[in-house]
Amino acid sequence: MAFRGPRVWLWRLRRNPLKRRADVVESWVLLAACVLTVLVGVVVGLCTAASVERGLARERAEWRPVEARLTDRATDSADPQALGSSGAYVWAKVRWAALDGSSRTGQARVRQGSGAGTPVTVWTDREGRLVSKPATASQARDRAALAGALVGASAATLPVAGARMLCCRLERRRVDQWEAEWARFGPSWGRTAG
Numbered sequence: 001m002a003f004r005g006p007r008v009w010l011w012r013l014r015r016n017p018l019k020r021r022a023d024v025v026e027s028w029v030l031l032a033a034c035v036l037t038v039l040v041g042v043v044v045g046l047c048t049a050a051s052v053e054r055g056l057a058r059e060r061a062e063w064r065p066v067e068a069r070l071t072d073r074a075t076d077s078a079d080p081q082a083l084g085s086s087g088a089y090v091w092a093k094v095r096w097a098a099l100d101g102s103s104r105t106g107q108a109r110v111r112q113g114s115g116a117g118t119p120v121t122v123w124t125d126r127e128g129r130l131v132s133k134p135a136t137a138s139q140a141r142d143r144a145a146l147a148g149a150l151v152g153a154s155a156a157t158l159p160v161a162g163a164r165m166l167c168c169r170l171e172r173r174r175v176d177q178w179e180a181e182w183a184r185f186g187p188s189w190g191r192t193a194g
Contacts, residue, residue: 020174022170022173022174022177025170026167026170029163029166029167029170030163030167032159032163033159033160033162033163036159037156037159037160038156040155040156040158040159041152041153041155041156042152044151044152044155044156045148045149045151045152045153045155046148046152047148048144048147048148048151048152049144049145049147049148049149050144050148052140052143052144052147052148053140053141053144056134056135056139056140056143056144057137057140059131059134059135060134060135060136060137060140062125062126063123063124063125063131063133063134064123064124065121065122065123066096066097066121066122066123066124067096067119067120067121067122068094068095068096068108068119068120068121068122069094069095069096069116069117069118069119069120070092070093070094070110070114070115070116070117070118070120071092071093071094071095071105071116072092072093072116073113073114073115073116074090074092074110074111074112074113074114074115074118075090075112075113076088076090076112088111088112089109089110089111089112090109090110090112091107091108091109091110092107092108092109092110092114093105093106093107094106094107094108094110094120094122096122096124098124098127098128099126099128100128102128104124104128104129104130106122106129106130107130108120108122108130
């Protein structure tokens with residue numbers, strides 16, 4: 001094994017008489033891509049997480065639990081004879097009073113076998129529409145962190161992809177320059193092996 005010496009950071013940016021202009025451009029593109037990847041990923045991830053957490057906090061503040069009543073007996077549509085001894089939940093029609101006093105109906109998950117008129121807690125928004133139970137503060141933090149990480153990682157791929165495309169373009173240009181130089185100087189060397 002050959003001794004290569006200590007690894008030098010930012011070796012692409014060091015002075016070298018054999019370095020072409022395309023090499024310098026490529027080194028700066030890669031450095032900029034690394035910095036942009038970290039910045040874009042972190043900024044977009046944090047903004048997304050904050051936005052998701054604000055939205056879930058707004059839901060917790062605006063959505064209210066309301067007592068509703070079953071309109072019919074809650075049975076499984078596949079087996080109407082089954083009673084609620086299993087503890088399973090089924091969709092059933094419920095009725096509740098909105099904030100403006102109007103009567104509303106909708107579908108909610110209730111314990112199978114519950115009789116008509118059984119009280120059920122449902123969640124409604126400001127307009128009195130049925131909504132799911134809002135996320136708790138800890139669930140909101142978890143969801144916001146997950147969304148921020150996924151969106152941040154996705155956004156961080158953009159600078160990487162742009163730098164990769166630019167480096168491929170620079171590489172094609174270098175190969176074209178080498179071919180042109182070889183076509184110009186190759187015949188002057190005389191006979192080649194072949």
